[in-house]
Amino acid sequence: MPSRPSRERAAKVTLNDVAMVAGVDRSVVSRVINGDPNLSVRQETRQRVLDAIDRLGYRPNAAARSLRTARAYMFGLVIPDFANPVYAEIIKGAERAAGNLGYGLMTASSGGVQLGLAHHLALLGQGRVDGLLFAGEETGHELEQLRTSAVPWLLVNRRIEGSRRYVVLDDERGSGLAVEHMVALGHRRIAHLAGPEGADTARRRRAGYTAAMTEAGLNPDPRHVVHADYTSDGGAAAMTALLRIEPRPTAVVVANVASAVGALHTLHEAGLSVPGDLSVIAIHDMPLAGHLVPALTTVRMPLGRLGERALELLATSNLTDDITEVVTEPVDVVVRASTAPPR
Amino acid sequence: MPSRPSRERAAKVTLNDVAMVAGVDRSVVSRVINGDPNLSVRQETRQRVLDAIDRLGYRPNAAARSLRTARAYMFGLVIPDFANPVYAEIIKGAERAAGNLGYGLMTASSGGVQLGLAHHLALLGQGRVDGLLFAGEETGHELEQLRTSAVPWLLVNRRIEGSRRYVVLDDERGSGLAVEHMVALGHRRIAHLAGPEGADTARRRRAGYTAAMTEAGLNPDPRHVVHADYTSDGGAAAMTALLRIEPRPTAVVVANVASAVGALHTLHEAGLSVPGDLSVIAIHDMPLAGHLVPALTTVRMPLGRLGERALELLATSNLTDDITEVVTEPVDVVVRASTAPPR
DNA sequence: TCAAGCAAGTCAAACGATTGTCTAACGAGC
DNA sequence: GCTCGTTAGACAATCGTTTGACTTGCTTGA
Numbered sequence: 075m076p077s078r079p080s081r082e083r084a085a086k087v088t089l090n091d092v093a094m095v096a097g098v099d100r101s102v103v104s105r106v107i108n109g110d111p112n113l114s115v116r117q118e119t120r121q122r123v124l125d126a127i128d129r130l131g132y133r134p135n136a137a138a139r140s141l142r143t144a145r146a147y148m149f150g151l152v153i154p155d156f157a158n159p160v161y162a163e164i165i166k167g168a169e170r171a172a173g174n175l176g177y178g179l180m181t182a183s184s185g186g187v188q189l190g191l192a193h194h195l196a197l198l199g200q201g202r203v204d205g206l207l208f209a210g211e212e213t214g215h216e217l218e219q220l221r222t223s224a225v226p227w228l229l230v231n232r233r234i235e236g237s238r239r240y241v242v243l244d245d246e247r248g249s250g251l252a253v254e255h256m257v258a259l260g261h262r263r264i265a266h267l268a269g270p271e272g273a274d275t276a277r278r279r280r281a282g283y284t285a286a287m288t289e290a291g292l293n294p295d296p297r298h299v300v301h302a303d304y305t306s307d308g309g310a311a312a313m314t315a316l317l318r319i320e321p322r323p324t325a326v327v328v329a330n331v332a333s334a335v336g337a338l339h340t341l342h343e344a345g346l347s348v349p350g351d352l353s354v355i356a357i358h359d360m361p362l363a364g365h366l367v368p369a370l371t372t373v374r375m376p377l378g379r380l381g382e383r384a385l386e387l388l389a390t391s392n393l394t395d396d397i398t399e400v401v402t403e404p405v406d407v408v409v410r411a412s413t414a415p416p417r
Numbered sequence: 418m419p420s421r422p423s424r425e426r427a428a429k430v431t432l433n434d435v436a437m438v439a440g441v442d443r444s445v446v447s448r449v450i451n452g453d454p455n456l457s458v459r460q461e462t463r464q465r466v467l468d469a470i471d472r473l474g475y476r477p478n479a480a481a482r483s484l485r486t487a488r489a490y491m492f493g494l495v496i497p498d499f500a501n502p503v504y505a506e507i508i509k510g511a512e513r514a515a516g517n518l519g520y521g522l523m524t525a526s527s528g529g530v531q532l533g534l535a536h537h538l539a540l541l542g543q544g545r546v547d548g549l550l551f552a553g554e555e556t557g558h559e560l561e562q563l564r565t566s567a568v569p570w571l572l573v574n575r576r577i578e579g580s581r582r583y584v585v586l587d588d589e590r591g592s593g594l595a596v597e598h599m600v601a602l603g604h605r606r607i608a609h610l611a612g613p614e615g616a617d618t619a620r621r622r623r624a625g626y627t628a629a630m631t632e633a634g635l636n637p638d639p640r641h642v643v644h645a646d647y648t649s650d651g652g653a654a655a656m657t658a659l660l661r662i663e664p665r666p667t668a669v670v671v672a673n674v675a676s677a678v679g680a681l682h683t684l685h686e687a688g689l690s691v692p693g694d695l696s697v698i699a700i701h702d703m704p705l706a707g708h709l710v711p712a713l714t715t716v717r718m719p720l721g722r723l724g725e726r727a728l729e730l731l732a733t734s735n736l737t738d739d740i741t742e743v744v745t746e747p748v749d750v751v752v753r754a755s756t757a758p759p760r
Numbered sequence: 761t762c763a764a765g766c767a768a769g770t771c772a773a774a775c776g777a778t779t780g781t782c783t784a785a786c787g788a789g790c
Numbered sequence: 791g792c793t794c795g796t797t798a799g800a801c802a803a804t805c806g807t808t809t810g811a812c813t814t815g816c817t818t819g820a
Contacts (some may be wrong), residue, residue, distance in 0.1 A: 101779075104779085106775065110778090134777075135776050141777075177772095362773080
């Protein structure tokens with residue numbers, strides 16, 4: 075009868091221990107575990123090995139395995155801030171893709187600890203992960219360090235000057251659709267509450283806004299573009315600034331949901347009705363949007379797919395390959411209650 | 418002049434390579450890097466070593482180091498869902514604490530991939546991390562597996578039957594304060610929009626609600642306690658149910674912010690005013706709360722401190738120690754616009 | 761002059777797993 | 791009875807670091 079009884083101590087059990095108990099060489103145990111096709115064993119021996127593993131509660135040592143095989147079966151993802159729900163979607167997508175490939179994914183944030191990229195590279199060094207995804211706010215200067223690193227890396231959701239390894243979304247199209255939605259409703263004075271001036275995503279969304287305005291035959295008033303920092307506070311402040319402009323815009327395309335939350339709050343405080351006095355649309359969709367007051371119309375971007383694709387590319391690329399991909403999957407407008415024709 | 422020029426290839430550089438270039442034994446390089454006090458070396462030699470490291474772009478191999486020292490200088494944290502902002506605060510706290518101790522923290526989610534704890538244990542096995550924090554939704558059954566694991570672990574923000582290793586917040590006090598706030602405003606029919614029935618945090622918050630109601634001489638109507646699942650959708654549905662009760666409560670203590678978002682939305686749809694018709698307070702504070710419409714009164718709980726403390730305890734505990742700590746740090750009411758005296 | 765002491769390193773054995781190469785035993789075929 | 795081919799597993803090198811023990815050549819004190 076196979077030994078079902080409780081496994082033993084939590085002490086360190088190695089391949090050698092298992093081999094002793096099973097009465098075989100440790101190489102046999104290793105091959106049994108890994109299903110090595112070169113191994114031939116009797117069924118009975120194999121069972122002895124499996125029983126020993128079970129009874130001792132053996133767990134392979136990841137460090138030893140990584141050292142020997144030069145693979146960690148683990149990828150890393152560095153994001154700026156866990157509180158930003160945009161990254162949650164990206165992480166989920168990347169985790170899904172990693173799981174499908176039989177890998178794990180570990181995420182760390184660069185924002186909290188002010189130690190920067192160098193810290194992460196030191197920690198993640200070699201041997202800990204097989205590749206690194208950066209969805210962060212690293213400067214070009216910091217990325218310089220990546221060049222001397224032996225682990226494959228890839229920028230997610232942002233490009234950086236001089237880098238030829240990135241995956242991004244079609245942000246131009248995202249804000250373009252937002253503008254088109256407003257235009258279709260009959261708006262002509264459409265403002266843009268943009269992201270931080272330095273950010274690549276903000277730049278691309280702004281470009282999409284401008285292009286779509288021009289395409290619609292509207293000449294965007296330069297005062298109608300204000301920058302915020304992708305936070306609720308920033309969005310609130312920027313909206314306050316927008317409200318001072320005469321004539322006031324009748325619609326605003328907000329660069330992300332967090333800013334839109336702040337913007338809606340400002341409008342409420344100012345006694346303005348949405349969408350009565352002003353229509354609001356934001357880039358990126360997420361569950362929160364549907365529950366805001368009023369429910370927020372958004373442009374749904376394939377953030378999960380972005381994370382997924384980034385990981386796939388990372389897993390299959392050489393360190394020296396160029397990777398410059400735009401994930402164009404579905405981008406569409408989710409119409410809710412915050413947009414309507416102008417009065 | 419020290420060699421400033423560009424570092425070289427991204428190929429694999431080992432301690433041996435550095436030793437060759439510097440003309441010393443690899444043990445010297447190792448000791449220089451790690452600041453071994455037993456080493457005595459001439460300043461000039463040390464500099465040769467440092468130059469070689471710099472020139473070759475050497476980065477220590479984490480796997481080899483972990484294998485040899487049996488320490489990974491890395492902790493792991495498993496959460497159920499990155500989209501839940503409550504965990505963001507916990508993660509940040511834990512990352513901070515890890516950084517202070519010279520460790521890294523890697524976070525993974527258990528929810529996305531439906532592989533469960535076993536998968537994570539296999540991946541994180543031995544040698545990859547020095548300890549594991551679980552802020553998740555593991556069942557007691559799953560935790561059984563932890564018992565055979567050699568890596569120290571700790572439950573965060575939840576207890577589980579039979580486990581003596583956890584850190585939690587004072588959730589009783591949190592919802593107690595919420596009730597007291599409502600009572601102080603003059604409310605008497607105070608409902609509780611609770612969390613999922615099975616969840617430990619929900620149970621404790623509910624207990625705090627009941628105790629505070631009793632303490633205030635109010636006999637809580639059992640129909641005034643409804644359960645939701647900590648999501649916006651759940652909160653919306655539960656609020657709908659609450660509104661059907663006669664006489665209607667004048668105040669509601671919501672178990673978390675996500676549910677409160679859904680609840681506010683339901684109230685808005687129902688044409689009820691907050692706080693005019695109903696006052697709303699939620700457990701946990703976060704930036705979003707201040708920007709909702711209306712701005713949400715909350716009970717601020719020290720989530721960051723919880724993560725921080727959990728990591729500290731994990732780092733300093735033996736696998737066999739009991740750890741049963743309640744983080745009681747500041748818990749206070751953040752008054753915003755969603756609560757007022759009853760009409 | 762000699763031993764002791766110190767400075768400046770060197771040597772080599774681990775850590776735990778993987779994997780290419782070997783070997784012993786056995787049965788089949790002639 | 792002998793060779794050959796399999797089967798079933800054993801052997802041992804290796805991955806890159808760390809670290810206790812050891813060596814070598816000087817200096818110093820008596």
